Amino acid sequence: APEAQKEVKSDEPKLPSWNEGENKNAILDFVEKTTTVGSSDFVPEKDRIAVFDNDGCLWSEQPFYFQLAYAIDYVKKEAPNHPEWNDSPVLKSAIDGDINGILSKGEHGIIEVVMASHTGMTAEEFSQNVKDWLATAKHPETGMAYNQMIYQPMVELLSYLRANGFKTFIVSGGGIDFLRVWAEEAYGIPPYQVIGSSIKAQYEEVDGKKAIVKTPELNFIDDKEGKPVGIHQHIGMRPIIAAGNSDGDYQMLEYTTQGSGPRLGILIHHTDSEREFAYDSLSPIGNLKKGLIDGPSLGWVIVDMAKDWSQVYPK
Amino acid sequence: APEAQKEVKSDEPKLPSWNEGENKNAILDFVEKTTTVGSSDFVPEKDRIAVFDNDGCLWSEQPFYFQLAYAIDYVKKEAPNHPEWNDSPVLKSAIDGDINGILSKGEHGIIEVVMASHTGMTAEEFSQNVKDWLATAKHPETGMAYNQMIYQPMVELLSYLRANGFKTFIVSGGGIDFLRVWAEEAYGIPPYQVIGSSIKAQYEEVDGKKAIVKTPELNFIDDKEGKPVGIHQHIGMRPIIAAGNSDGDYQMLEYTTQGSGPRLGILIHHTDSEREFAYDSLSPIGNLKKGLIDGPSLGWVIVDMAKDWSQVYPK
Ligand SMILES: [Ca+2]
Ligand SMILES: [Ca+2]
Incomplete structure (x- = not known):
């Protein structure tokens, strides 16, 4: 099949909830160079795979998942x-x-x-x-609906990537079926582009009709080295963009950025105790230590939420 | 996200390698009614999921897979x-x-x-x-390259469905990684829309770089009741169209057509010993018995290859 190599451009401001600075520029530059026909870093549309962790990367995760x-x-x-x-x-x-x-x-x-x-x-x-x-249901601290506590800058990034021919996937340690219920409305990501941890399922008759029944046995843990495996099983390609926020995403970013050609790794660092939550290496939820140490030398973009985002949740 | 409800129309002849008749009409009518805004059978684009078996449904499978x-x-x-x-x-x-x-x-x-x-x-x-x-490699009987032995009428059907807002998936008993190598070129189906049987994989260092290594342990058998389970795990939605050719597809067609609203089940019956192969209930490969007995009363379209297809392989 011929590769769709068209560039999608628009006059709207790009990533409006991201403050100007080197991190925003690094993302815009990456998209620009990989989607510009004739660029030495051009990537055919079919290979533009971008994967995103969910908890703490696309929506909040404190005080617990x-x-x-x-x-x-x-x-x-x-x-x-x-x-x-x-x-x-x-x-x-x-x-x-x-x-x-x-x-x-x-x-x-x-x-x-x-x-x-x-x-x-x-x-x-x-x-x-x-x-x-x-x-x-309402979040105990903010009083917001949980699916309102998604990150506006990340929603913009997902949308910007799709407008530039990327396929966006969620690769979460959380449950795949839980995410699929609301990911399309929240992020524009359809159920078949959601990867997550899962329990086993069976095909059974229920009330006279065949259905999928969820059974109490673990099927797959989509965390740490499980993330590259889950990506392989569901996508079958090495992504060129990966974003996460904890050391559970380390292997996913490593797998992504060790591929040949242009690659982008992004870590969201929770630095904003006023608008969201501030935590990293000491938090049992979303623990981030190794990524902060190794990330900069690996060329990963470390997003400083307090500094890089002009807005956290949708208005 | 707002549903895309646009109709995709074209002046090209529809399904040119399908002979006129009730089976072709059943397929065209189904697509027409599910994609026409205002039709009582209209299906929003996000729910237009179509799944296809591969061996014997999209390409040949004789004398063995x-x-x-x-x-x-x-x-x-x-x-x-x-x-x-x-x-x-x-x-x-x-x-x-x-x-x-x-x-x-x-x-x-x-x-x-x-x-x-x-x-x-x-x-x-x-x-x-x-x-x-x-x-x-060449097929021992036809001398053709294996990936030339795909069914032109099915390639047209896949393309016609996509032009009408359907997402097309392969749901094969065959190996997922084997299929992903060539499915995009042959059928226009990208790796992340291929579901199949799989072996386990590990994330490991190989020659100084991290990679996915295929390990000798079964992970999932995507056949019979495994097909609805595989669909659930990968797609997370009940399809509205399913096509297969053997009793290994029975549960997939059953799962699909037992959903509420308009549904289409298709079985490819291999009746053409001159242009392809003729086999059904006696063949160890692609055995089809129960589907032929139950299919008509369940409203499934039983495609008679010899009668319904004007062409088998691409010219
Ligand atoms: Ca996370
Ligand atoms: Ca088959």
């Missing part, structure tokens, strides 16, 4: 139908709204709450539950 | 570097070109040859090997 807030709210709401949940310390913590009781069990605590809230139902039922929750 | 021909050719070529392969009856059969010796071991025979030929290398090396093979 929003998907975990969903899981806890679901367990609280459904607890009267599941008296057996009181026998589990982790689920009892969820019912009592004791987030530390869950997090103190580490990854296993999170997985147990996720299994209780994400499985034993059809994929359609799960999607509807998430939709219903998003319509009413 | 072309991917198996690749695997055997690879084992023959590499045998001098792997004296240990002679200790395996299956691999010895491959080295001797004894296809029946492989098939007599059933699925395990095929898997052993696939593991020997598809693993222990990076994803990039594998892709290059497949590319090199396709450039020179």
Whole structure:
């Protein structure tokens, strides 16, 4: 198939919520050189693959992952139908709204709450539950709807890339089915361009019709070295742009930027305690240490949220 | 995001390699009614998902799957570097070109040859090997390059659907990485819209750079009830069009056509022994029995290759 090599240009200001400076310029320059026919760095449209982490990269993740807030709210709401949940310390913590009781069990605590809230139902039922929750749930600190706490500068970047022939994908440690419910409306990214952690699914008859049922067994963890593997399995190509915000994205940025030809790695550094949250190497959520140390010498763009963004959430 | 509801129309003849008749009409009518704004069967562009089996649906699969021909050719070529392969009856059969010796071991025979030929290398090396093979290998009966043995009427259908706002995906029992090498050139389907069976992959350092290495462990079998599961994992939506040619596609067509709203199931029946191959319920490759029995009452379009197609392969 002939490669579409057309340039998409527009008179609108580019990335309006990004402040002028070397980081904004690095992004604009990269897009310019990879999409200009005749440029030595020109990349055919079919190879313009851009991958984005979600939590802390496209939307907020403090004081803890929003998907975990969903899981806890679901367990609280459904607890009267599941008296057996009181026998589990982790689920009892969820019912009592004791987030530390869950997090103190580490990854296993999170997985147990996720299994209780994400499985034993059809994929359609799960999607509807998430939709219903998003319509009413509010963030405990900002009072905003969770899907309003997306980063306007990143939404602009996604849109700008697509206007320049890039395909944009989410590559998240979070749950693939949770993200797919709202990623298209929030980011313009359709369900089939969402990659994430997943549980197993089965094809079964439910109420006389065949459906996909979510079962309580881990299928894939899309984090750290899992991210390049997930990219391989879903996309089958090495991206040329990768953006993340934690050391869980290190391998994804490494995989992306070690490819030949022009490559762009972006790390979002949470430096804005006034408009969002400030955290990095000491935070259990979105821990970023190695990326900050190695990133600059690897040519990665380290975005300083407080300095580089004129706006955080959509107005 | 607002739904793109524009209709794509053109003055070119539609599906020129399809003979006039009720099957061609059923396909054209379906596309017309689902893409006409104001039609009670109108489907928003974002929901226009169409899935296609590959072997025997988009290209030929006789006298045995072309991917198996690749695997055997690879084992023959590499045998001098792997004296240990002679200790395996299956691999010895491959080295001797004894296809029946492989098939007599059933699925395990095929898997052993696939593991020997598809693993222990990076994803990039594998892709290059497949590319090199396709450039020179010839089908034993037709003498054609394998990737010339694609079905012109199906290539037209894929293109017609995309021109009408559908996203086209491959959902194959064959190997996902094998397909991705050539599906874009053959069908206009990019790597990230290919779903298939897969082996596990690891993120590792190879020659000083990080790469995806294909490892000898099954990851997913995309066949029968695996097809709806694979669709769920990769696409995250129930398709509205599904096409296949064997009972391995039964669940995919069932899953697709049991959804609410307009749905189209298509089965390609191999009836043309002169221009292609004629086979169905007695063939070990592409076995089709239940689909032929149930399909008509389920409203599935049963394509009669000899009658419905004016041309099989591209000119
Ligand atoms: Ca993150
Ligand atoms: Ca088939």
